[in-house]
Amino acid sequence: MVAAGDDATRITSAFSGRPARGLDNRYIRDMAGREDMFPDFPINNTLTGPLRKASAEAGKEDFMSLWSGQAAALCSTGEQKALLIALVLGSARMRAQEQGTAPMLLLDEIAAHLDSRRLGALFDEILCLGAQVWMTGTDSGLFEPLAGRAQFFSVAEATVTAVL
Structure with missing residues (x-):
């Protein structure tokens, strides 16, 4: 199997x-x-x-009864991304438990292809993890649910600027 x-x-x-x-x-x-x-x-x-x-x-x-879910290849892009995120966050939680501190995460375009329910759950899980997390994205609107709970930066022409 x-x-x-x-x-x-x-x-x-x-x-x-x-x-x-x-x-x-x-x-x-x-x-x-x-x-x-x-x-x-x-x-x-x-x-x-x-x-x-x-x-x-x-x-x-x-x-034996060997139950199965749906193959990742048959999932939508959003479902595939949710599976990948679950693996990354599960690994980070396990590492935090084993080592006593959460790893730093770099998540590129993490909010793309997620519906609002999954996006809210992702942000809540990231905040509960207690890790330093750098998230990138070209659509700043996707990160609005984190307003007041995260620090934002803008990068343009090789210059990093804090967004207030």
Whole structure:
């Protein structure tokens, strides 16, 4: 499963009785086309529990429920950016925990392609991190939610000017 590609998933009710995207394995392939026979959730989930447990204990993925989200390549540009930001911020949080101080972050065009909900969550998370963060962007309006909570600079013709 480590080498599974973006197309190695399918929607199935085989394990839980509810449709979900799972990594394609032997059980899912064997049960394909028989979903109408499965009892509803949570009954089917309970019934397949011992099979999943035995498969996990044996280290075999053939009968485990391996749930999957959507492949990053299939996501919109904004969703892909949100995934990347989550990885960067998660790494920064982990480093802060391990070392006792948050790393300095340099985030180029970080606000581009994010909707207002994700942008607000990003700024809140950055502020909670307690790190020194340098963010660049060509659209200063995207950074307005940080007014009063961050220091702004403008760079023009090789000159850096504080924006009040």
